[in-house]
Amino acid sequence: MRYLILLSVMLIVGQVHAEEKPVVVTTVTIIKDMAELIAGDEFEVRCLMPIGGDPHLHEPTPGDARMVTQADLILMNGLTLEGWLTELIDNAGGDAEVVTVTSGIDAIESQTYKGSSDPHAWMDVRNGIKYIENIKDSFVALKPEAKEVFEFNYGVYKKQLEDLDDYIFKAINSIPERHRILVTSHDAFQYYGKRYGIALESVLGTSTDAEAQVSDMTRVNNVIKASNIPAVFVESTINPKMLQQIADDNNIKIGGHLYADSIGKEGSGADSYYDMLKHNTDQIVSGLTGTNQDDTSAFTEDSKTPSWILWLVLALMMVAGFFILSNSLSSK
Numbered sequence: 001m002r003y004l005i006l007l008s009v010m011l012i013v014g015q016v017h018a019e020e021k022p023v024v025v026t027t028v029t030i031i032k033d034m035a036e037l038i039a040g041d042e043f044e045v046r047c048l049m050p051i052g053g054d055p056h057l058h059e060p061t062p063g064d065a066r067m068v069t070q071a072d073l074i075l076m077n078g079l080t081l082e083g084w085l086t087e088l089i090d091n092a093g094g095d096a097e098v099v100t101v102t103s104g105i106d107a108i109e110s111q112t113y114k115g116s117s118d119p120h121a122w123m124d125v126r127n128g129i130k131y132i133e134n135i136k137d138s139f140v141a142l143k144p145e146a147k148e149v150f151e152f153n154y155g156v157y158k159k160q161l162e163d164l165d166d167y168i169f170k171a172i173n174s175i176p177e178r179h180r181i182l183v184t185s186h187d188a189f190q191y192y193g194k195r196y197g198i199a200l201e202s203v204l205g206t207s208t209d210a211e212a213q214v215s216d217m218t219r220v221n222n223v224i225k226a227s228n229i230p231a232v233f234v235e236s237t238i239n240p241k242m243l244q245q246i247a248d249d250n251n252i253k254i255g256g257h258l259y260a261d262s263i264g265k266e267g268s269g270a271d272s273y274y275d276m277l278k279h280n281t282d283q284i285v286s287g288l289t290g291t292n293q294d295d296t297s298a299f300t301e302d303s304k305t306p307s308w309i310l311w312l313v314l315a316l317m318m319v320a321g322f323f324i325l326s327n328s329l330s331s332k
């Protein structure tokens with residue numbers, strides 16, 4: 001009985017202790033992953049966007065408002081990515097500090113919306129390193145007594161990201177120069193292209209909140225014809241139909257699935273920021289060097305010629321052959 005009481009006390013104390021952890025709320029899964037790696041066990045890290053969700057089109061829920069109210073710190077990307085966040089925070093209230101993790105980054109101007117910034121800065125790993133530096137600094141400000149933990153985790157992570165930056169550089173360089181063109185659904189890869197030396201062409205603009213026009217399809221088709229690239233790429237958060245149409249029209253492949261605005265599910269090979277960029281790079285290299293397996297199986301079933309047509313053609317050829325043969329025999 002004494003042990004039982006002791007156990008209950010320990011459980012209650014444990015629970016109270018767990019609830020005491022400061023809560024860090026992130027907007028997108030990429031920032032959540034970074035924050036968890038820097039935080040270790042010091043904070044509880046939560047995320048407003050689900051894995052695979054599209055942050056451009058997110059509509060806040062009552063659950064989001066609760067999360068914001070409970071937050072001690074909110075980490076956002078900024079650069080126009082989370083247009084819905086200010087209103088959410090205003091409505092939810094709470095006293096969380098809001099930190100923009102892209103602070104100090106050299107932003108690229110949006111290709112679609114002149115005068116506003118392209119939000120996809122994480123695609124350049126040097127920017128990713130700036131993200132984790134800003135996250136680390138915000139954590140030190142929130143809990144100075146754990147500064148050493150944050151500094152240590154940051155140091156290890158930074159080294160990994162520097163190696164990743166090198167890896168991507170070399171990988172993209174291995175693609176023949178005339179094929180270094182990345183065709184995707186939306187314009188999420190400008191930072192990636194600028195840093196690693198690959199030209200970009202997308203059907204939609206910087207946001208997914210737009211309909212593709214016939215002129216967009218024609219423009220992309222012309223680029224594919226002129227460059228003779230062997231593959232185009234679909235994105236995990238966007239319907240692949242449009243890109244499948246382009247691949248079919250040009251008789252080329254879907255070179256793979258890229259993760260642009262969210263990390264992948266567990267087991268996807270892209271379930272962290274690091275793995276997402278490595279996965280994307282490997283897909284791009286194998287797709288554009290023509291070394292990948294056909295990744296279109298899920299979408300191309302109806303493009304195959306049905307087998308009954310082949311049988312009909314064969315039967316007609318046999319009938320025709322029979323007539324020719326009998327004609328030539330009877331004319332003798």
Ligand SMILES: [Zn+2]
Nearest residue numbers: 188206260261
């Ligand atoms: Zn995007």
